[in-house]
Amino acid sequence: MKFINFISNLDKRWIYLILALCIIIPFLFPVGFPMKTTPPVKSIYDFIEDSIPEGGVVLIGADYDPSTMAELHPMAKVIAAHALSNNLRVLFVTLYPQGAGMAQDAIDNVLKEWNKSNPENQKQLGKDITLLAYVPGVSAVVLKMGEDITQTFNEDGYGNKLSELEVMKGIKNYNDINLMVELAGSSVVLTWLIYANGRYGLKMGIGTTAVSAAEYYSYLQSKQAIGMLGGLKGAAEYEHLLDKKNVYGGRKDASIGMDAQSSAHIFFIILIILGNIAYFVKKRKEGK
Amino acid sequence: MLKRTLLLIVFLILSISLFSENDSLIFLENQTPFEGFAITGKDIPNDGGGGIEIEWSFPDSLDNFFLTVLRKDEAGNNSIVATDLLVSSKQVRDVSSEEDPSRVKDGTKYYYTGILSKKMVDEDFLNMLISKENGYSKNGIYIFNNDTFYVTAETDAIISKASWFNLSRIPVVISLILISFVFLYYLNLAKSGKELYIRKINGLDAVEEAVGRSTEMGKPIMYILGIGYVTDIPTIAGLTILSRVSKKVAEYETKILVPSYDPVVMTTAQEVVKEAFTEAGRPDLYNKNDIMYITQDQFGYAAGVDGMMMREKPGAVFLQGLFFAESLILAETGHSIGAIQISGTTETAQLPFFVAACDYTLIGEEMMAASVYLQKEPMMLGSIAAEDLLKVFIMVLIIVGFVLSIFAYGFNIGIFKNLFDLLARALQV
Amino acid sequence: MAIATNFWIWIAALLTLAIYSFLYKDNPFYKFAEYLLVGISIGYGISVYWHNTIITKVYNPLVYDKNFLVLIPLLLGLLMFSRFFKNVSYLSRIPIAFVVGAGTGLSVPSSFEFLFKQVYATMPLKLDFGSLIIVVGVISTLVYFFFSLEHKGFVGRVSRVGITFIMVAFGAAFGYTIMARVSLFIGRIQFLLSDWLGIIK
Numbered sequence: 001m002k003f004i005n006f007i008s009n010l011d012k013r014w015i016y017l018i019l020a021l022c023i024i025i026p027f028l029f030p031v032g033f034p035m036k037t038t039p040p041v042k043s044i045y046d047f048i049e050d051s052i053p054e055g056g057v058v059l060i061g062a063d064y065d066p067s068t069m070a071e072l073h074p075m076a077k078v079i080a081a082h083a084l085s086n087n088l089r090v091l092f093v094t095l096y097p098q099g100a101g102m103a104q105d106a107i108d109n110v111l112k113e114w115n116k117s118n119p120e121n122q123k124q125l126g127k128d129i130t131l132l133a134y135v136p137g138v139s140a141v142v143l144k145m146g147e148d149i150t151q152t153f154n155e156d157g158y159g160n161k162l163s164e165l166e167v168m169k170g171i172k173n174y175n176d177i178n179l180m181v182e183l184a185g186s187s188v189v190l191t192w193l194i195y196a197n198g199r200y201g202l203k204m205g206i207g208t209t210a211v212s213a214a215e216y217y218s219y220l221q222s223k224q225a226i227g228m229l230g231g232l233k234g235a236a237e238y239e240h241l242l243d244k245k246n247v248y249g250g251r252k253d254a255s256i257g258m259d260a261q262s263s264a265h266i267f268f269i270i271l272i273i274l275g276n277i278a279y280f281v282k283k284r285k286e287g288k
Numbered sequence: 289m290l291k292r293t294l295l296l297i298v299f300l301i302l303s304i305s306l307f308s309e310n311d312s313l314i315f316l317e318n319q320t321p322f323e324g325f326a327i328t329g330k331d332i333p334n335d336g337g338g339g340i341e342i343e344w345s346f347p348d349s350l351d352n353f354f355l356t357v358l359r360k361d362e363a364g365n366n367s368i369v370a371t372d373l374l375v376s377s378k379q380v381r382d383v384s385s386e387e388d389p390s391r392v393k394d395g396t397k398y399y400y401t402g403i404l405s406k407k408m409v410d411e412d413f414l415n416m417l418i419s420k421e422n423g424y425s426k427n428g429i430y431i432f433n434n435d436t437f438y439v440t441a442e443t444d445a446i447i448s449k450a451s452w453f454n455l456s457r458i459p460v461v462i463s464l465i466l467i468s469f470v471f472l473y474y475l476n477l478a479k480s481g482k483e484l485y486i487r488k489i490n491g492l493d494a495v496e497e498a499v500g501r502s503t504e505m506g507k508p509i510m511y512i513l514g515i516g517y518v519t520d521i522p523t524i525a526g527l528t529i530l531s532r533v534s535k536k537v538a539e540y541e542t543k544i545l546v547p548s549y550d551p552v553v554m555t556t557a558q559e560v561v562k563e564a565f566t567e568a569g570r571p572d573l574y575n576k577n578d579i580m581y582i583t584q585d586q587f588g589y590a591a592g593v594d595g596m597m598m599r600e601k602p603g604a605v606f607l608q609g610l611f612f613a614e615s616l617i618l619a620e621t622g623h624s625i626g627a628i629q630i631s632g633t634t635e636t637a638q639l640p641f642f643v644a645a646c647d648y649t650l651i652g653e654e655m656m657a658a659s660v661y662l663q664k665e666p667m668m669l670g671s672i673a674a675e676d677l678l679k680v681f682i683m684v685l686i687i688v689g690f691v692l693s694i695f696a697y698g699f700n701i702g703i704f705k706n707l708f709d710l711l712a713r714a715l716q717v
Numbered sequence: 718m719a720i721a722t723n724f725w726i727w728i729a730a731l732l733t734l735a736i737y738s739f740l741y742k743d744n745p746f747y748k749f750a751e752y753l754l755v756g757i758s759i760g761y762g763i764s765v766y767w768h769n770t771i772i773t774k775v776y777n778p779l780v781y782d783k784n785f786l787v788l789i790p791l792l793l794g795l796l797m798f799s800r801f802f803k804n805v806s807y808l809s810r811i812p813i814a815f816v817v818g819a820g821t822g823l824s825v826p827s828s829f830e831f832l833f834k835q836v837y838a839t840m841p842l843k844l845d846f847g848s849l850i851i852v853v854g855v856i857s858t859l860v861y862f863f864f865s866l867e868h869k870g871f872v873g874r875v876s877r878v879g880i881t882f883i884m885v886a887f888g889a890a891f892g893y894t895i896m897a898r899v900s901l902f903i904g905r906i907q908f909l910l911s912d913w914l915g916i917i918k
Contacts, residue, residue: 016740023906027917053374070904071897097765098758134769143823154773170370175381194827210897211637214890222838231893232900257903264899460829486864585755591743637894640887651883657864676865682836683856689840690852698844715837
């Protein structure tokens, strides 16, 4: 009973401290829990790997900000790197002002890492990859892109005229985009699914935070999206797949966090079990 | 074999004499790489015009070959539609562009030709083909600088046009009309004075219990509207429920605290509470300062409300409105002070937290229904009834689809397969 | 790797620690970091809006392209400001009516198509246990959200099945949420240990 009371009255700060340790220790002493790839992740990977001809276009929607960066930023980097490795063109697009900074960081990082590990196949900003300028309007932007992408944005995120960029050659609207992967933790995913996929038939994949992953599963089942990366785990699986190809030397942000994720989960499971035991024991005591 | 070689030599001489400046070009007229070597084109259906779709279907062995598509207009001007498409891509769309006036225009006749090649198409060769003098009127095999290019015959004239209606969306129009009709019908029914039934919402019964118990303990009641604005539907529903709660509060002569996130919501909440107190016959108990503004910063608001909860120790906490990441912070604090908690929101990601930390939770649409249940306004009652009918419609649709697929795929009966396909086509607009 | 020498990484690291200090208890460092975040995000937003809306969508087309059609949406947009003046505030309804009308027109057909696709996806293309669960789950959940009928008898039993499905879904969502929150924390710890302190790669 003493233990039960201890559990129910435990100061939250002890839990925070143990959780912090659960996360820091695996970083210092990695265990290497095994990794299994799930079908929703594999199908996006396979699509980029096999179904897009050289010179094809992958559009990546960076609709997140620093608050969900930990989960979604690794996805942006790894998908862009994968597309570059197949000599595809990559366009980033964002419907929120903060997303522009995220996308630019991802582009800088991927280009730097790619060119470092592939000196014979250098990639260039504006030729192989770029960011479309932020334009307000959310659903209006998504709809207008279905008619004319260049006219929607006029410029790229670096102030260059889109009509003069090599990366935009032959791209008019969604018909010229082979795959769009929307990275967001908010309902903006639905905006893309409703308007770009529903109206213009744009092929879509979803990369989302774990919070929203359960919600978006139904769009996989209905085939509105071809696949999904859910949370850090999804990003880690993708990194794992790309790693097997051995073409990109960038840091695997998601994979190195997986041990920490697992150990935190174990800690939570223990907490949930203890909490429930305490709850039921107390309830029985009070009932008597 | 001999005949072929002879033919080749004849054409070699012929072509040298024809294109003397391009001494490396050989042309073999009417030769094709395989039977039925051709491309087809058609106006893109159900579009706004200015688009032609060119399709081809070549043997699989040619999947890694390239296809270049050229276009000729009525005046005989040639232009390039797309170069070096992978044959496996099967189609390309030639669409208009406002920047490039040379592209497809509605109402003009266009003729398309395809060039199949193993290597990427040679630019000089392409320029020669589209130059107006030479043209590419002849189909056959061209050997240019030792590379072979197979040129298809021209397609028939294709004209792009805009469609007035997107016929693939007919099911949408039909459902839209049906649904509007259902809504109007129920609206009329409700307006004409017919009682429309709406079931009791479980969480609402607990309102009285919560307010009563709080009064017994001599504690105030706290009503949190979340971080929505007056334009958000959950916030509006939350305000309606607030009216009911404050009426009970006035009857029990206790105190209600409404910390607000948005100034407009705060003003509205003040009006709502004042009106409810007046209705209950106790306008004297109403204190404007109990409905106060906290801050418009998400976590600042959460921290402010948390602090207030710890100080005032309300006996009942209502969380009704739009909540995001602060939901658990609020609900957990309420739980820790031992208050009865009744929550409600439409945010699916936040509902699990409410269910875990509160005594009663109004889930999603229940919240809207609860506000209708309290107000009993004909317009809203009508729409609830209409929505229910539509839910029945969707259920029937799903069940029909399910039964059809059992017969179609479980028992492999042809007619059910056709019926299922028909249904699928109607739904896949 | 060694401890960071980049000034901005130090700023980011110290701000991260300032925010986390709230877990111990509320303090001035936390408040400072929080206010800084609110201020910066508003400032950043305004500068982006200025460049990408006012400059690229209004100024450039008017001044360089002489495209005077831009004046129409500009005027509509400016009418929104009439809300600040009581006697002409009704004018702001014009742009709102425009946005609401166009928005509804665009979203209604698309929402229908979306619903259709979801309904279609519920119908099984092959018969297995999973498809049966989906059909039963969807229908019983819909019955739970049925307000015109009392939940008793058969309807009551079906709606109980429905609420069970809803709770299972909540459980899954809850688990995912914990995972997400942990991931966010991992992202920060990774930043602190690697980019800032250089302890790990």
